[in-house]
Amino acid sequence: MAITEVFENPTVKDVIFQIIFPNLFFIGNKIGDFQMKIMKDFPDSSLIFRRQLVFVNTGSIGKSVELPETENNEQISKKIWSFRSPRNVELNVLCDSLDIHSTSHKTYNNPTSDYKFRDTIKFVIDNFIEITNIPLITRMGLRYTDECPVFKKDKKTFSESFNSAFNWDKFDISKVRTMRLSATVEKGECNLNYAESLTKINDEYKLIMDFDAFTSNIKSQDYLATADHLHDVISGEFENSIKAPIFTYMKTKPKSIEGDKK
Numbered sequence: 001m002a003i004t005e006v007f008e009n010p011t012v013k014d015v016i017f018q019i020i021f022p023n024l025f026f027i028g029n030k031i032g033d034f035q036m037k038i039m040k041d042f043p044d045s046s047l048i049f050r051r052q053l054v055f056v057n058t059g060s061i062g063k064s065v066e067l068p069e070t071e072n073n074e075q076i077s078k079k080i081w082s083f084r085s086p087r088n089v090e091l092n093v094l095c096d097s098l099d100i101h102s103t104s105h106k107t108y109n110n111p112t113s114d115y116k117f118r119d120t121i122k123f124v125i126d127n128f129i130e131i132t133n134i135p136l137i138t139r140m141g142l143r144y145t146d147e148c149p150v151f152k153k154d155k156k157t158f159s160e161s162f163n164s165a166f167n168w169d170k171f172d173i174s175k176v177r178t179m180r181l182s183a184t185v186e187k188g189e190c191n192l193n194y195a196e197s198l199t200k201i202n203d204e205y206k207l208i209m210d211f212d213a214f215t216s217n218i219k220s221q222d223y224l225a226t227a228d229h230l231h232d233v234i235s236g237e238f239e240n241s242i243k244a245p246i247f248t249y250m251k252t253k254p255k256s257i258e259g260d261k262k
Contacts, residue, residue, distance in 0.1 A: 006107045007250035011146040017121050017227065018099040020139040027095050030131050031081050034093070037127040042083035042091055050078045087115075091124060100124055108231050121227055129220050137223060141214035142230040146238065148246055150198070150205040161245045162207060165196055187233045190215035194237065211237055
């Protein structure tokens with residue numbers, strides 16, 4: 001069962017939704033129509049040119065270099081149509097992908113919340129499909145990054161807070177300055193990239209958990225059900241990774257924050 005509660009002090013720091021599709025050569029002609037449909041939620045817009053790199057063999061070593069200038073700027077750059085909402089949600093559209101990056105959403109689909117990440121996904125993708133008529137999404141991904149407190153840097157306290165993949169029998173946690181591990185695992189019809197890192201942020205140790213669920217070849221009419229499934233996988237994995245002290249931390253409103261941001 002996915003976690004639906006909107007916490008007073010959530011550990012999630014950012015969430016990214018992405019779809020990849022076959023290269024749309026006509027996207028430049030359609031982007032204005034798409035912009036008009038999403039403008040009420042994403043009023044700020046810009047066009048970005050990202051320089052492309054090419055890997056060249058220079059003998060014993062290879063290196064990445066920028067492609068040289070040409071008269072046709074499109075040959076050396078990727079166009080990114082970028083849109084931003086007042087609530088700090090960024091939407092990027094390329095010829096072969098679309099991504100939504102939020103640092104403000106605290107729930108995917110809590111029924112009592114009026115600000116759900118699922119609603120943002122639906123609003124954007126429904127309008128994008130209406131404009132482009134893409135029949136197939138070749139890859140879809142949903143990624144959550146959580147920053148969790150380490151109350152005390154010892155094995156007992158850490159083990160009481162997390163169901164971690166770190167091996168503290170091999171390494172003394174009190175001596176560890178930084179540690180990271182990652183794995184890709186099958187989760188039924190999708191896959192999950194999971195990463196865990198122990199690191200110091202602003203003089204305090206944190207456990208960063210990165211959940212990146214993805215799947216391939218989705219019919220466009222099935223995109224929302226697929227996104228829901230990816231979220232369920234991530235939510236279940238997160239719930240299995242934390243223990244009671246972290247749940248208590250998330251339920252407790254920070255003293256430095258006044259009012260309810262939900």
